[in-house]
Amino acid sequence: MITTKNIRIWMMGALAAFTFSCTESEEPVLEVPPVEEGLIEINGGGSTFPNSVFINLSKGEQLPVSRKKWDLAFSTGTDFKVLINGTAGALAYPTGIFDMNAVSDEQAEPLRSSGRLEMSFTNMEAILSVDLPSNPLSSPVMGTVNATAASNQVFLLNRGAFGIDPRPWKKIRVLVQDGKYILQHADVTSSTFSTVEVSKDRDFNFVYVSFEEGVVQVEPKKEDWDFMWSAGTSTTPFPQAVNGTLAYPFQDLVFHNIYGNVGAVQVMEADIAYENFSEGNLTGLAFNNDNRLTIGSNWRAGGGPNASPSIREDRFYLVKDAAGNIYKVRFIALTRDGERGRPSFEFALVKGN
Structure with missing residues (x-):
């Protein structure tokens, strides 16, 4: 979901971006600027989490796809x-x-x-x-x-x-x-x-x-998505398992698009608050382009027999897309009206390409 403020920004940027060639036969070129901020409720499909959902931050868009489609x-x-x-x-x-x-x-x-x-x-x-x-x-x-x-x-x-x-x-x-x-x-x-x-x-x-x-057709073109929310196979250290690693099903994984040249890094609120993070704070951060589980399951605390899963409020993430735009991303809800499979996050542009 894109805020009214973002729509106004987009319209102003879009009008400014019209460029015309010298010949009348060519169509005008419209360069759409990246969305500057927004809030997205992920359409995972509900409590049975039937969808994988591909997110494009610069367009403020999501694409839900059935997990059993392929x-x-x-x-x-x-x-x-x-x-x-x-x-x-x-x-x-x-x-x-x-x-x-x-x-x-x-x-x-x-x-x-x-x-x-x-x-x-x-x-x-x-x-x-x-x-x-x-x-x-x-x-x-x-x-x-x-x-x-x-x-x-x-x-x-x-x-x-x-x-x-x-x-x-x-x-x-x-x-x-x-x-x-x-x-x-x-x-x-x-x-x-x-x-x-x-x-x-x-x-x-x-x-x-x-x-x-x-x-x-499942995922968008490689340059048209930044991360995917989905249920899926995850791993955790477990001494009794073969090679000391247990593979198991997990409901709320976030995979960033490492094969589409997208990087991600985790930032702790104790180091700098989400609201205060700006372009000047990018120095020294190393974006991960090899481990697509940099966000993974880390954005939420796992539940147990006596506790439900919950959002971890002590961290947020930076995502650098294929075009070089850098966004800060913070998950703010695990459910909608108590229903799983519909988490929400907010995002804001830190640095444009």
Whole structure:
């Protein structure tokens, strides 16, 4: 939501930004200045948190997208890497088999009965079956797709049931051909499989695929969003878990867009108050472009058996977008009228590009 003050500022800036060329045949160019301040209530969809929500601070906009809209995300970078849907709590398991038709429920049943491929607080091995939440492309569970087709194995995929109705497990295999991804997928019990060709689109961080719908639109173009609020897979140190790290479902994660050149840094109110922070206070701050969980779950205190989650009022965040605009961001509400899935934050421009 943009304040009336912001609308007036935007209109004045927009009028000042009109520039005309020397020829009558060309259209006038309108440069829209970044929004200077605002308040946004995130449309997470309510208590079942069905949406991931992409935020663009410079436009004061949000884009809610159903978390179950997609299953796999295909990187558009130089390498060929595929991510599973961590916002749904998906997990993947390498079968060591390189033929789709040779994988069946025989391989899936032991994983299902043991809970080895379930996202839960009691699965001490879950960290082995998820993409690294802080920087998934640095350690995707499916690795890098090999240019040699015979080297790419079949994975079993639990599509996730974190706030989502369980769906049949899948078997998947990804190949590379002529610079494109080739996805093979089927239900675990199927004796045939479907094939989807996925081309890279460099305007986006990823190209998304749904097993039911094929290629689908999920996130905005890489330069058109700054952070995403979503439920999803998180991690925490836990000695009893494999590698000392527990992967578990978390409702209120904030991922900033590290693959779209967005940086973030946390600032404590004890060092300087949100209201007092200005451009002169930027000196010495290091924006994080590698860990997309810099905001993560840190903006709220986790609940427990005898306490509900709450906003942490002792901190705020700076977000530097792809254009170089720097905003301060402070979360001010976890719920709306007591309903989860609708947190709010305020933001203000500290430095324009």
